[in-house]
Amino acid sequence: MAEKITARSQDYNQWYIDVVRDAKLADYSDVRGCMIIRPNGYSIWEKMQQALDMMFKDTGHVNAYFPLFIPESYMKKEADHIEGFAPECAVVTHGGGEELAEKLYVRPTSETIIWSTYAKWIQSYRDLPILINQWANVVRWELRTRLFLRTTEFLWQEGHTAHATEADAIEEVMKMINVYRKFAEEYMALPVIVGRKTESEKFAGALETYCIEAMMQDGKALQSGTSHHLGQNFAKAFECRYQTKEGKLEYVWATSWGVSTRLIGALIMAHSDDKGLVLPPKLAARQVVIVPILKGDKTLVLEKANRLAAMLRAKGVSVFIDDSEQNTPGWKFAEYELQGIPVRVELGPKDIQAGQCIIARRDTSEKMTIALDDQTDEQIHDLLSTIQQNLFDRAKAYRDAKMKPVSTYDELKAQVEEGFAIAHWDGTAETEAKIKEETKATIRCIPTDAAFIEQYRLHDEGKCVYSGKPSRQKVIFAKAY
């Protein structure tokens, strides 16, 4: 039997590691901070890629690929950018046995190489906008790593767009953060708060950073996607100008936006339980497992199992049958629960005799008996939708219960130990830094979603929870990954 997973209540961090390893999502590599994404983990990423890529294409974007290596001189062109990233960059000094004339940075992100290219591509307003995305790996030499959440090398997508006007750029930034929100909610079943980062939390080189913030089961926040308004910073650094209709030369406006394999970590920490991984059906490569009980008339059982599988496939459900005789049904039940497969069908001689099958839901652990007839596939298909919705509802109810408005500093201190605190902030970096120093909690975002603002009355006047100075806005404080 596999090593028992540590209970969440006992040690949340160990539980997370246990789930990642026992569900065979990832393994440690021999290089510090790097991870091997195993098939079970990579299939989640592939599902995410498929959905996101479709959403990017639907919003007019195209894919391309830029090099892994970036000349040091490019990196140094934008002051804030290099200052933010230099400490965590891997740098190549040798190639082909020779010391390089110019060092090459392994991309921590691609703004510089992309803008050096855009500068060549863009001459006129007719060349704009450029709406490019790339799927790539990046390297950031982190001091402290965690499987999926923060690894030295990780996979992501980075969109880089160029626009004629600031309004166009801002529209793009908002459009993409909403794509991320939609993806998180509809595919990951993950409720997120859309907001803007404070000065100290924003991307190195950006004017504004927008983000989606999610709550994990331990009440901590996880930044799950970002969309940056880069202004003309990179255009100026790389002399990227275009000629307007009127014949004037103007700097191009830029955005960039990305999500990474960190989302897999978010998925795990939002939905999974002490039995292992719980996957939302839309991101499960295998949505249904049929476990035939192979005793008595095996042929008949397998025939029925195959027929049901075929019906489900015809409905677009991803299903597989584990008919191996190496393991007992009980072993299979436990194993596929550990791997997070949303629905299990148990089918044995007794069921066939009674014209039924047993259905087990991964999200609620509920077992039910349903008739085995020409409606079964439809029922299972519907059940997958129910599970998808239930995971979202459950995560949202959990988050909402752990997110509370606070009006005093003591309340804030207590609340950030539990979850998200919504509090008035005077808008100064000093206050933000003090609170971080004293509580370890940071301002996760300044929410921008109208419905959210309305619901929590974020724009009511008040006094800063720390300084007591007048405040015009409430923001989200939380400890974060």
Added chain:
RNA sequence: CGGGGUGUAGCGCAGCUGGUAGCGCGCUUCGUUCGGGACGAAGAGGCCGUGAGUUCGAAUCUCGCCACCCCGACCA
């Protein structure tokens, strides 16, 4: 970079009052099983992280080194 922990069979661990290695799971073969991690029998598998030292003798004691993990400071 600080604090802690761990390196012994594929995995998890025991052995640490020195005498050349064992348990559970997994693996192989055969048989019986199969409705919540089955059972029996027979097997395969280890320069005990690494370097030095102490000793007749080191997985065990001493010192160094290395690696990884966990916890904190920087970060998607």
